Amino acid sequence: METVEKEILTLVDEIGYDEITRLFGTLKGGKRLRAKLILEIAAEDKEAPKLGAIVELIHAASLLHDDVIDDATLRRGVASVNATEDSKTAIMLGDALYSKAYSSLVSFDEAVARTVSAAVTALSVGELMDVRMSEAFNADAERYMQMLYLKTAALIEASAKAAAQLTGKDAEAYALYGKNLGISFQIIDDILDIVSDEATLGKPALHDYEEGKCTLPYIYLYDALEGAERERLVASHKQKLSPEESAWIKAKMQEHKCIERSYALAQELSNKAIEAVSGDERLVGIIESMMKRSF
Structure with a gap:
């Protein structure tokens, strides 16, 4: 999981905008259930931590949008980004995380990329x-x-x-x-x-x-x-x-x-x-x- 956390920060830094890095740093990480699953199932694969980081970026992006939709002021016990900044900022931060996750997926096998991207479509429909x-x-x-x-x-x-x-x-x-x-x-x-x-x-x-x-x-x-x-x-x-x-x-x-x-x-x-x-x-x-x- 330490490797996953490092991968997450690397992906965020690669976006290349200090404000994105700062805002992401205000988020609480949560249980990282999705990344833990990936590490448990694909423990022997060196690409597993990166895939876990990508999925956690997608999850974080969905929560940012969810908080705006629900007018939620708290997320995991701390003030949400839409509460501390504004809804526009929360949406744009979410968009940046989604985009970075998608662009990083292209380095994986097509079947893996297709599986994750299809789930994001389902997530949006569910929302x-x-x-x-x-x-x-x-x-x-x-x-x-x-x-x-x-x-x-x-x-x-x-x-x-x-x-x-x-x-x-x-x-x-x-x-x-x-x-x-x-x-x-x-x-x-x-x-x-x-x-x-x-x-x-x-x-x-x-x-x-x-x-x-x-x-x-x-x-x-x-x-x-x-x-x-x-x-x-x-x-x-x-x-x-x-x-x-x-x-x-x-x-x-x-x-x-x-x-x-x-x-x-x-x-x-x-x-x-x-x-x-x-x-x-x-x-x-x-x-x-x-x-x-x-x-």
Whole structure:
């Protein structure tokens, strides 16, 4: 991972503009899940750290744009670039990172480059779906899962698949691992937004719902409620929640076991991911740490 971090800084410096380097230095690195996957799967390939750095630049760019779209002022517990600078700066920084990542991909085999670039297209479609779905309460779990795959899981899937392509491993098996890991990862994030406090999250709890996002626990709760209670839930969508309203939503989720249902689905998908790579202990460890990080 130290090599990946050095590669990331090298790629950013190669853009050739000190302001880009300065702004990038204000970002928190996060879990580097995508790069870790690449290093685990393609450990023997000398190009793995560079590919990991490229994918992490893409991920960072997507988060910069995401913060602008969501008017988010915090990212991983620190002020977002659109908050400290402005939205134009955040968008242009994201564009610079995307462009550098794409130009660096051309040094890889065509299959690897095609896998990663296709995932970025999927990510963009998923982001647009997310924006459209936030306009009104979404009670369609299948539609939500499709958006979640495109917006989050596709790049994790591509990271695993591209790493396998680098080393001649079964690309489709590792892609399936990455896909299920990615979906599970986001479901756990959805749960965290509800059960964790602001200090842990780096943003206010239940913030997703206030932004208009109907994640799985809310969809499950909608299905469980009837009449006036269902209407109350929908009326709270995309509104600033009072402490009383937040407490009511959490109590109803506990009553109807919405968190448990969501976690069970994440666990089911994680098990499928493990099966796809025949119990590779290194990749099992990544799954287990991801599943445990919220509880």
